[in-house]
Structure formats: C-alpha cells, structure tokens
Amino acid sequence: MFCSIGPRDLTLGSIRPDNTTVIPTVTDTLFAQGKIKxxxxxxxxxxMNSTSAVVNGELTFGDTDPTKYxxxxxxx
Numbered sequence: 632m633f634c635s636i637g638p639r640d641l642t643l644g645s646i647r648p649d650n651t652t653v654i655p656t657v658t659d660t661l662f663a664q665g666k667i668k669x670x671x672x673x674x675x676x677x678x679m680n681s682t683s684a685v686v687n688g689e690l691t692f693g694d695t696d697p698t699k700y701x702x703x704x705x706x707x
Contacts, residue, residue, distance in 0.1 A: 658692060667693020671706070675699040 655663070662670040673695040676688040689696070695704060 661692060669693050671695075673699075673704075 658670060658672050661667045671693065673691040675696065689699065
C-alpha cells in the first residue's frame with residue numbers, strides 16, 4: 632500500500648529533480664517579476680564584542696545599502 636501526504640503527482644520527483652532542472656531562487660523570481668532592480672542579495676553584519684550587546688544584521692534584496700559599507704564591494 633502506498634501512503635503519502637498530498638497528491639502523489641504533485642510531489643513525485645520534486646524532492647530530488649534531475650541535475651538538468653533549473654530551480655529559481657527567491658532572488659531570481661523577484662528579479663524576473665521586476666520587484667527588485669538587481670539580481671543580488673547584500674549581506675551586512677558587524678561582529679559583536681564583549682562590550683556591545685547590540686545584535687545586528689541585514690539582508691537587502693536587489694540593491695546595496697551605502698550606509699552599511701565603505702570602499703569597494705566584491706561580488707561573488
């Protein structure tokens with residue numbers, strides 16, 4: 632007997648697609664829909680130290696925040 636959650640045809644093969652299947656990321660989808668102006672995610676964080684209890688960090692989709700960095704940015 633075969634048991635599953637949800638329709639079988641919907642989930643069959645979706646857990647492990649073949650290596651030729653392209654699965655767009657959230658960023659790819661937002662860019663394709665025109666919701667963000669660049670296909671990138673910027674990460675900003677400042678390590679905490681023992682004298683600071685400030686917890687910080689930020690993800691920016693589609694752009695960079697110039698108040699969060701100085702100098703040049705390296706893109707990966």
